[in-house]
Amino acid sequence: MRLRDVLVRMLRSRGVDSISTNIERILESEDVLQMMAVWIANGKASVCEGHRGVAFDLSGRRIERAKTFVGKCENPILNRDDLLKEVEKEFFPYIVIDCSFYDKLIEKEKRKLRFQIFQTLGLVRKFMWDERLIVTALDCGVGVYYPSTAQFVKEKGLSNVVLLDxxxxxxxxxxxxxxxxxxxxxxxxxxxxxxxxxxxxxxRREGVEFKSVRILLRGDIIGVPDRLNTIAEIVLRVVLDGEDVESAIRNVQSRLVARWRLRKELPKLTVRVDVNGRPFRIVRKSEFDKFDWLNLERSDFYEVCSELGYIVLDDSTFEEIVKNAEWDEKKRRFVLNV
Ligand SMILES: C[S@@+](CC[C@H](N)C(=O)[O-])C[C@H]1O[C@@H](n2cnc3c(N)ncnc32)[C@H](O)[C@@H]1O
Structure with a gap:
């Protein structure tokens, strides 16, 4: 469940089936209803009676007119307090970015870190709202600042804490x-x-109990993107949307990261053949189909094979070579003399 689903449920229960807004930043969003919910939860707008700007039904489809709008008014029919009260019934975790090592990073890394924190806020807004992003040991103006993660955990009285490691x-x-x-x-x-x-x-030294949890893709961290926003997205897709871990990783994985994993997987699928004394490694073209769990295009497969010096063959040619070659047990490879 995302924040938008709580808002929609509340609107339905109040007999509201359409909503509008003229707030540009909301209208620019990919998920207008979620962004409306974020504005309300952040206390920047409420749900009011009447129509303004562009109208939507509660599935996010454009319609002509709405009976309510998200914006500012004297007597809202739903405001931040109402929404946050309802939200307490649901599961919405905090995402904490612990910047204790900020001073140990070089300037370029510090810049990248601040940018990734900013991107994590964008990601948190796709599922929850701003107050769910906590940034500790660095007051960078994004998220809710706490001097330390221990202080945050203790102040909130949280008992079920996971360190993603x-x-x-x-x-x-x-x-x-x-x-x-x-x-x-x-x-x-x-x-x-x-x-x-x-x-x-x-x-631990500060008395915080936690579980340390690693995200793996088919048993390996290679292929799991490690940017802060992608790690947060994998977790939220799984725990809020109910996606399985492998699909969540694939959905946030860049092709660059997918190729790293492909480089690790490919050698297991090649066959060594000495042709007239020259060593080659060959791979079936159809092996590409086995990698539907990675975010790859066919061109990535060919490029990685070429980078590693592997020859991609039609399956029939591959089988023909293996059929006509002799297996050399000592060298652990096929030998073909033509
Ligand atoms: C760029 S990684 C830094 C990892 C660091 N070099 C280390 O060895 O601990 C940034 C953060 O993303 C999270 N992270 C990255 N990959 C992860 C994985 N496979 N499982 C769990 N957390 C991960 C961790 O919280 C980590 O501190």
Whole structure:
């Protein structure tokens, strides 16, 4: 469930079946009803009687006129307090970005981190509203600032806390939590392996109990995008939309990240053949179809094969070569003399 679904439910229960607005920033959004809900939850608008601007039904389809509008008025029929009260009945976690290592990043990484935090706010707004994004140890003007994650967890009295850590003890399978902590870390220079676990050590020292959870794609972190906004999106797609982890990863995965994983998978599918003494590695064209769990185009498959020096063959040609070649057990490859 996203915030929009709570708003729609409340409107339906009040007999409202259409809504409009003339707020440009809402109308520009891909999901107008969600953005209306965000504006209301952020206290910037309410639901009022009457029509203004562009009208929608409660599935988000454009219609001619509406009986209500999102904006400002004297006597709203639904405001922030009403919405937030209803929201308490549902599951909406906090996304916490812990920037304890901000000072250890180089200037370029700091810039990228601030941009990723900004993008995470955009992502949080697709599912929830601004107050669900907490940024700790860095007051960058985005999200709700707390000096430390421990202080936030203690002040809110949260007991079910998850630290998202590529080296976490558990594997992510949709575990629900009051808050998901993401390390405010950007890996551009140097070796920052294990820094998220250090955030965990700091939390433990401060008396915060948590589960550390790693997101894996078919048993491996390669192929899991590691930008903060993509990590948050994977988690929210799974825990709020009910998507399975693999589809959520595929849906946020860039082709660049998908290719990293392909590079790791491809060698297992190749066959070595010495043709007239020259070594080759061949791969069936149809192997591409096995990678529907990665966000790849066929051209990515050909490019990665060519980069790795593999020859892509029609399946029939591949079978013909293997049929006519002899298996050399010592060299663990086929030998073909033509
Ligand atoms: C760029 S990663 C930094 C990882 C860091 N180099 C390390 O080894 O801990 C930024 C953040 O994204 C989250 N993250 C990235 N990949 C993850 C994965 N596969 N599972 C869980 N969390 C992940 C973590 O919270 C991490 O702190």
């Amino acid at each position: 590529p080296f976490g003890e558990e594997v992510f399978n949709g575990q629900k939590a009051d808050c998901y902590i993401i390390g405010g870390i950007v890996d551009k220079v140097g070796n920052k392996r294990g820094w998220t676990s250090k955030i965990g050590e700091m939390l």
